[in-house]
Amino acid sequence: MMKFNRLKSRITFWFLVIGLFPVVLAVSVIYVQRIHSIHERSYEKLTTIRDLKMERLNNWIFEREGDLKTASADKELEDIVYLKGLSLLEKRQHPAYQIIHRILNRYLDQYKAYDELFILDPVTGAVVVSSNQQSDGDIKKMEEYFTMALSTRNLYIQDIYYSKTLNHLTMAFSIPIFNPEKEIIGIMVARVNLDESLYPLLLDRVGLGETGETLIVDEKGLALNELRWYENAPLNLYITAAPAMKAAAGETGIIETGDYRNKQVLAAYGYISKTGWGFVCKQDISEVNAPINPMLTNFLIILLVSFIVVFLSSRIVARSLTQPIAQMKDVAVRISEGDLSARNEKITADELGVMATAFNYMADAISKRFKVKDAVSEISGAIVKAMDINNYAHSLLVAFADQLNANLAVFYVLNEQAGQFEHFCSIGAIEKMLTPFRADNPEGEMGLAVSTKQIQYIQSLPYDTMFSFRTSAGNINPKELITIPLVIDDTVIALISIASLHPFPPESIEIVKEAMPEINATYANMMANERTRVLAEDLKEMNWKLKSQSEELQSQSEELHMTSEELQEQNMQLEIQSKEVEEANRLKSEFLANMSHELRTPLNSILTLSRVLIRQAKEKLDDEENNYLEIVERNGKQLLNLINDILDLSKIEAGRLVLSIAPVNLKNILTSIKESLNPLAAEKDLKITLNAPRNLPKIQTDENRLIQVLSNIIGNSVKFTNQGGIDIDLSYNSREVQIDISDTGVGIPDEELSTIFDEFTQVDGSSTRQFSGTGLGLAIVDKLVSALEGEIRVTSKVGEGTVFTVILPIHWPGGNLFENDPNNSSAPKKFKKLRKKRSHDIAPTILIVEDNTVVISQMKQILSREGFSVAIAEGGEQAINYMREQVPDGIILDLMMPGMDGFEVLDQMRSTEETANIPVLILTAKDLTKEDLSRLRSNNIQQLVQKGDIDMKGLLKKISFMLGEPVDNNGEERPGILLIEDNPEDLIALKSLLIDANNLRVAKDVKSGLEEARKSTPDLILVDLSLPKEEYIKTIERIVLSDEAQGAKVIVITAWAMKEDQQAFLDTGCDYLITKPIDPDEFIALI
Amino acid sequence: MLSDNTTLINQILDDIKQIHGFDFSGYHPAMLERRITNRLFATGNLQLHAYAELLHHDPKEMDHLLDTLTINVSRFFRDSFTFECISNLVIPEICQRKLKKGDPTLRIWSAGCASGEEAYTIGIIAKEVTGKLDVPIDLHIFATDIDQNILKKARQGVFSAESFSETKMGIIEKYFTKNNDRFEIHAEIRELIQFSNQDLLDEKQAIPQESVFADFDLVLCRNVLIYFNKEVQLKIFNNLYRSLSSDGLLVLGEAEIPVSSYKSRFRSESTCCKIYRKI
Known part of the structure; x- marks a missing residue:
């Protein structure tokens, strides 16, 4: 495709192409058609001429033949025989001769075509008679026309040849003359005058133009007639050109080829059979095609004219189309080079004109934008440089005045305190006229700017404007005014008024609008900077003040420091003293503990053995000896009670009484105490009555201590009453419960009532004998009741009875119940004993907290079968919710659960009063870490079971243990017991107690004990070793953790009866702890 | 030669x-x-x-x-004779015994369950057998393997036709849904089995955790012992023994027998199958 750099060339080119194409096409088609028809015509013409000429030649030959045949048939010629043998003269004299001569001449006259007619003698070949008498007697014996005619006895045509006698070209026809006997009597020969007959025929060139000719050739191509372009051709020129050769060979046709001159000719050719001639009729191609050339010229002229016309018209059209566009292009280029004034000047009326106009508008707009931009950037540049507000305002006004051709500019600033706009800076204005105006609703030209927050443009100012411009010719009022509000946070905080004596340039408003955002921003920035600067100055001042204050403080603190050092020194002394006291206390309790241990150990033997003796040797001994034994036992027990009481008392006094506070059902406690004392009362025929109101609330207290208190008081009442009964009355108000225990006993004298709670006092020294007792009981009771935040009172009349009144708070006044009670895990031990009775009539409720449904279904099944009532919580939250509603008797708790896990459940329930003491069995698949274990321990866990590491029996046993129920051994074989005991005396005592156990094995130390355990896999391992405390604890730990002890319960017997010691033993992981001295019945029950 | x-x-x-x-x-x-x-x-x-x-x-x-x-390829009802014994003799006997004790549960453990064919087989059998009793029996069936991946497969319960070469057509029709060339076990059986991960050598956890306590009536541990030497077998047997309830039954693979130290504590129940009773 062609490429044009200019639109005009392109349009011209395409106009030409479109305009000329049809013309060229039409001319070409016509031209080709015409040439074709010209050719066709000339072929036709030449063929026609050829056919005509050939017919005439044939006719000519035919005529000649006819002539000769006619002549030879003349009867008179037969007379020729008479002339035979005569001499020339004789012949001429002979009438026959004359007749024949006359006939011959007549023929000659008749047919101009002949030169001469003569008759030859067939024998001699001599001319007998001739039309030309001169040739008479010539011998023609050797001539072809004689021999051929004689031999063929027919007409013979001798071809054109050169006759020496005639000295020119001739052609001869000969025919024999027959007598009636058909003998040849002569040969008649006619010599043809070619110039007269044949040649004119051939030289007639009508229709062959300037270059055409006809020619004949013999069979060898030898030319036989005169040619147009070759001198003396006949019998001299052999023509080898194609038409001649083809004709000579007998063919007929027409051909375009070179002729004997090697010139291109159109040649028609044919064959004349009589004579064997080839006939050619030809004309030069140049002449044949002559009509084509003028036609070509005509066509070329037509084309040229069309081209010129189309070219010129396309130039005109292209020019008219492209001129406006080119103009626009030039303008655009100029604008792009920075000449913003360039515009289209020639505007046509058509669409291009509209476009040019629009283009001009666009250029106007662009140049305006540039002006605005320049002006805005000038303004921005001016204000950006400003360092402070004064500089800023001034620069801004100058820039505005400059850019808007203004004569006068004023900057007002909002004074927030005064609520008015005040003149801040101005150019060209008369300052005294610039009074402040109200900010909330200013009058006049400022009003609209402030209220709409829009730029205001006033074009015809009134004469009484506050702006006035002083000139040397006096004051002039400006004509136009632009008011610009500076808006920050939707508040107009400054105003700028720009006035001009002349109309503002048209783009002024736009410049202002465009510059506004930046002005606002920079102004806001400036204000913020200003505020920061002021704040910084304030801060500096305050800093300075603070510094001086802090110096003052420093001196004060130095004083204080000195005082505190003094105090610290005093503190340290106090601490040392308190440590000394603590140490003394510790030594005291250690002494007590040691002493009780030392006392209990021998006492254990005494008591156990005396009991065994009483049981086993009763029959063997007499009554008195039995009595001795009972006295031994009774006194032993008394001694033990005394030791226990002393220990208790000392503990309470030392403030080391550890309370475990839980909701307690008072009625239940009293019922059980009553039941336990009933046998004793029945001995004396006493009746114990318990009167309790319905709805007696549970009280928060230490159950065991309360039992101790009440057992003691009620026991005393039974002890000191010989007839009548004991009434226990319960009453309560919103805060307290009151227990009145009244008996009908001996009573207490008034003077002794005050000392009744002192140590080692018993009413009536003599009664000590009558009523056994250590005299410590009531002292302990008194101390315990006050430890339980309660109160005890006594009223009595000698002989009538005594009333003990115990008042206890319903709500424990302390804060967190467990913080000061980390060792309460031994509490459930006694707790269990109370539960024992209940479990037979009411099915205990066990709450299973577990997320795995499979585990739930299995647990539910076995628990229900065991007669428990089962509640399910499928997660921690559910469990907590359940426990808000009701308190289960025990919980089986999974540790790993989605959402709230077991640890959290434990934490929550242990810190809620109602649930704090619910026994818990942990049933988990978790590999417990040390942290987990200590967390569980601190949360008072009764049992811990690893899932998949227990059988059903074991699990049920653990659940029973958790609930504090006696292990049900009904129908099962007695458990195998391993006793590890290093003291021979104790061994005897324990063995005697375990005499019923059929599966008892004994070991004297730990090593042999473990060996024995491996062999016998006992169910129970009893450990009683006389080792120092720490060593003992470590040994127990070893046993508990040993492989051999797995699957067996470990019961530890120890004389370390102090609560802390007990806890230390339980922490080893042993299952149960028995403190010496052993109560044989309790011991056996436990086993 | x-x-x-x-x-x-x-x-x-x-x-x-x-x-x-x-x-x-x-x-x-x-x-x-x-x-x-x-x-x-x-x-x-x-x-x-x-x-x-x-x-x-x-x-x-x-x-x-x-x-x-x-042939470490599990199939349903592999050793079909053993399973015939289990369904016709073992399970009815256990059920009868337990019902007499007032304990309508059946606790079964497939130890080393691989892709679950054995577990599902025993599930189907248990379902079939207990379904014929008058009293509803709670089925607790646990299946464990040490290989977590194979457990995944087992839980899906989708098997190819090769797994069924010893299975009766009626069982397949009743308990499987055919899906292309795969057979998927019905949910009623799948939900019956608790699959979990467990190491048979773990002494601290002799039985599957989900089962909480031992007392299994029937434990299948087939073609597991075979991979271990006698020492390890003893450890496995310790656990198996612990897992069984008294009178519980243990099913071993065809080539397996109790380790020597436990021989006296098991009694063979059948002359032709490896089914042993804990004494």
Whole structure:
């Protein structure tokens, strides 16, 4: 495709192409058609001429033949025989001769075509008679026309040849003359005058133009007639050109080829059979095609004219189309080079004109934008440089005045305190006229700017404007005014008024609008900077003040420091003293503990053995000896009670009484105490009555201590009453419960009532004998009741009875119940004993907290079968919710659960009063870490079971243990017991107690004990070793953790009866702890 | 030549018996030879004595051989005779005994369940058998394996047709849904089985955690012992013994028997299947 750099060339080119194409096409088609028809015509013409000429030649030959045949048939010629043998003269004299001569001449006259007619003698070949008498007697014996005619006895045509006698070209026809006997009597020969007959025929060139000719050739191509372009051709020129050769060979046709001159000719050719001639009729191609050339010229002229016309018209059209566009292009280029004034000047009326106009508008707009931009950037540049507000305002006004051709500019600033706009800076204005105006609703030209927050443009100012411009010719009022509000946070905080004596340039408003955002921003920035600067100055001042204050403080603190050092020194002394006291206390309790241990150990033997003796040797001994034994036992027990009481008392006094506070059902406690004392009362025929109101609330207290208190008081009442009964009355108000225990006993004298709670006092020294007792009981009771935040009172009349009144708070006044009670895990031990009775009539409720449904279904099944009532919580939250509603008797708790896990459940329930003491069995698949274990321990866990590491029996046993129920051994074989005991005396005592156990094995130390355990896999391992405390604890730990002890319960017997010691033993992981001295019945029950 | 081979094979079987305690002497000799020959080619050995030599040095190859010998392809109702015994004798007896004790539960454990065929088989049997009783019996069926991946497969419960070569058509129709060439077990059976991860050698956790406590009535541990030497077998047996309730039954693989120290604590229940009762 062609490429044009200019639109005009392109349009011209395409106009030409479109305009000329049809013309060229039409001319070409016509031209080709015409040439074709010209050719066709000339072929036709030449063929026609050829056919005509050939017919005439044939006719000519035919005529000649006819002539000769006619002549030879003349009867008179037969007379020729008479002339035979005569001499020339004789012949001429002979009438026959004359007749024949006359006939011959007549023929000659008749047919101009002949030169001469003569008759030859067939024998001699001599001319007998001739039309030309001169040739008479010539011998023609050797001539072809004689021999051929004689031999063929027919007409013979001798071809054109050169006759020496005639000295020119001739052609001869000969025919024999027959007598009636058909003998040849002569040969008649006619010599043809070619110039007269044949040649004119051939030289007639009508229709062959300037270059055409006809020619004949013999069979060898030898030319036989005169040619147009070759001198003396006949019998001299052999023509080898194609038409001649083809004709000579007998063919007929027409051909375009070179002729004997090697010139291109159109040649028609044919064959004349009589004579064997080839006939050619030809004309030069140049002449044949002559009509084509003028036609070509005509066509070329037509084309040229069309081209010129189309070219010129396309130039005109292209020019008219492209001129406006080119103009626009030039303008655009100029604008792009920075000449913003360039515009289209020639505007046509058509669409291009509209476009040019629009283009001009666009250029106007662009140049305006540039002006605005320049002006805005000038303004921005001016204000950006400003360092402070004064500089800023001034620069801004100058820039505005400059850019808007203004004569006068004023900057007002909002004074927030005064609520008015005040003149801040101005150019060209008369300052005294610039009074402040109200900010909330200013009058006049400022009003609209402030209220709409829009730029205001006033074009015809009134004469009484506050702006006035002083000139040397006096004051002039400006004509136009632009008011610009500076808006920050939707508040107009400054105003700028720009006035001009002349109309503002048209783009002024736009410049202002465009510059506004930046002005606002920079102004806001400036204000913020200003505020920061002021704040910084304030801060500096305050800093300075603070510094001086802090110096003052420093001196004060130095004083204080000195005082505190003094105090610290005093503190340290106090601490040392308190440590000394603590140490003394510790030594005291250690002494007590040691002493009780030392006392209990021998006492254990005494008591156990005396009991065994009483049981086993009763029959063997007499009554008195039995009595001795009972006295031994009774006194032993008394001694033990005394030791226990002393220990208790000392503990309470030392403030080391550890309370475990839980909701307690008072009625239940009293019922059980009553039941336990009933046998004793029945001995004396006493009746114990318990009167309790319905709805007696549970009280928060230490159950065991309360039992101790009440057992003691009620026991005393039974002890000191010989007839009548004991009434226990319960009453309560919103805060307290009151227990009145009244008996009908001996009573207490008034003077002794005050000392009744002192140590080692018993009413009536003599009664000590009558009523056994250590005299410590009531002292302990008194101390315990006050430890339980309660109160005890006594009223009595000698002989009538005594009333003990115990008042206890319903709500424990302390804060967190467990913080000061980390060792309460031994509490459930006694707790269990109370539960024992209940479990037979009411099915205990066990709450299973577990997320795995499979585990739930299995647990539910076995628990229900065991007669428990089962509640399910499928997660921690559910469990907590359940426990808000009701308190289960025990919980089986999974540790790993989605959402709230077991640890959290434990934490929550242990810190809620109602649930704090619910026994818990942990049933988990978790590999417990040390942290987990200590967390569980601190949360008072009764049992811990690893899932998949227990059988059903074991699990049920653990659940029973958790609930504090006696292990049900009904129908099962007695458990195998391993006793590890290093003291021979104790061994005897324990063995005697375990005499019923059929599966008892004994070991004297730990090593042999473990060996024995491996062999016998006992169910129970009893450990009683006389080792120092720490060593003992470590040994127990070893046993508990040993492989051999797995699957067996470990019961530890120890004389370390102090609560802390007990806890230390339980922490080893042993299952149960028995403190010496052993109560044989309790011991056996436990086993 | 033939007798040479037989001697060598017997020698290999003796080795297995000595090292692992498994007795393959009861297996069909032609089958044993075929399978050992398979391993022979797999290891590139052409001579049996060379292979026997390799077995001595390469414990892994021993495992491979055991795999091959025991056909480690689980199928439903594999050892169909054993399962016939379980469904016709074992489970009815357990149910009767437990119902008498007032405990309408059946606790079953498939230890080493692999892709679950055995577990589902026992599930189907338990369902079938207990369904015929008048009293509803709670089924607690646990299946464990040490391989977490194979457990995933087991939980899906989708099997190919090869797993069913010993299964009755009626069972397939009743408990499986065919999906293309795969058979999916019905949810009623799938939900019956608790699959979990457990190491049979873990002494602290002798039984599956989900089952909480032992007391299994029926424990299947088939073709597991075979992979371990006698020491490890003893450990596994400790756990198996603990897991069983008194009178509980243990089902072992065809080539397996209780380890020697436990022999006296089990009584064989059948002369033709490896079913043992805890005494």
